[in-house]
Amino acid sequence: QQQALKDFAQAMANFFGGTHRRPTWRKRGQAEGFRVVAVKTGDVRRLSRNVGEVRIPKVGWVRFRWSRSVPGGVKSYRVTRDRAGRWHVAFAAVPQPIPAPGTGQVVGVDRGVAVSAALSTGELLTVHGLRDTEQTRLRRLLRKLARAKRGSNRRVKVKTAIARLKAREADRRKDWVEKTSTDLARRFDVIAVEDLKIRSMTRTARGTIEDPGRNVRQKAGLNRGILAAGWGQLVQRLEHKAPGRVQKINPRHTSQTCNACKHVASESRESQALFLRVACGHQDNADVNAAKNTRDTAAGHAVAARGGLPLGGPVNREPQPDLPSAA
Numbered sequence: 001q002q003q004a005l006k007d008f009a010q011a012m013a014n015f016f017g018g019t020h021r022r023p024t025w026r027k028r029g030q031a032e033g034f035r036v037v038a039v040k041t042g043d044v045r046r047l048s049r050n051v052g053e054v055r056i057p058k059v060g061w062v063r064f065r066w067s068r069s070v071p072g073g074v075k076s077y078r079v080t081r082d083r084a085g086r087w088h089v090a091f092a093a094v095p096q097p098i099p100a101p102g103t104g105q106v107v108g109v110d111r112g113v114a115v116s117a118a119l120s121t122g123e124l125l126t127v128h129g130l131r132d133t134e135q136t137r138l139r140r141l142l143r144k145l146a147r148a149k150r151g152s153n154r155r156v157k158v159k160t161a162i163a164r165l166k167a168r169e170a171d172r173r174k175d176w177v178e179k180t181s182t183d184l185a186r187r188f189d190v191i192a193v194e195d196l197k198i199r200s201m202t203r204t205a206r207g208t209i210e211d212p213g214r215n216v217r218q219k220a221g222l223n224r225g226i227l228a229a230g231w232g233q234l235v236q237r238l239e240h241k242a243p244g245r246v247q248k249i250n251p252r253h254t255s256q257t258c259n260a261c262k263h264v265a266s267e268s269r270e271s272q273a274l275f276l277r278v279a280c281g282h283q284d285n286a287d288v289n290a291a292k293n294t295r296d297t298a299a300g301h302a303v304a305a306r307g308g309l310p311l312g313g314p315v316n317r318e319p320q321p322d323l324p325s326a327a
Contacts, residue, residue, distance in 0.1 A: 118287030
């Protein structure tokens, strides 16, 4: 109870400091858990390869699955329960950042819905969500939830089953984010991503009664696709693992600019997967072309920071023929 009051005081201090939003009222089933500080050396012990124990005040020794090594010198841990009914214990420790490879390579990352992350190297990475059978079961459970009476035990069971499927999807997305961010931090010195305003992009289009929105269902599907791709999680983990090596680039015209001749034309992007420059004939994957533009912009910033000229050719111009040199 004392630690809960301390956490609330810290949350209010963060709110008045302008770094966090105002703390909300506690809701049943959301953010269930507590934090324990002043952990002693013998409060955590390992029993076998996959089993460990932690001493919880007023409870005693509690076993947990040892999924990763616990760093020495931890001073606190948090016990939480998610909506799927699973209990977790997380020890507070700041991991060391991944060192840069020192090769000087720059990679551009274009985030999308059909392709979660397209790299300037030509790699297309996609988050693996729920399988077809799992999506069918989820739709059936949602219909069952709509018919269940509020406050009934049946509704609680259906909500728990839905939460387990959602947790499975979130675990797969988190696993993809961790592996992808680690791989990028180890392979490249500079990682360029588009500076996307995800909160504004996923805002609802429902509108009000006086001014109802348009294409609400289509916008809701797009919002679900953006959130399922893990755009924000990927950049956040990249900044944690590669601090100072992540550059956020203005996304303006990155998907409409030809990487070969630097001409901007909206009609060049014929589809989600094809970019065809009508003037120079350059053809490439649309997402990869955008990732290359992001990479070139970041490389140009790096050259300009070193006192050189920015990279890239003329923008929004037709390709010019080579002029003969003067005698």
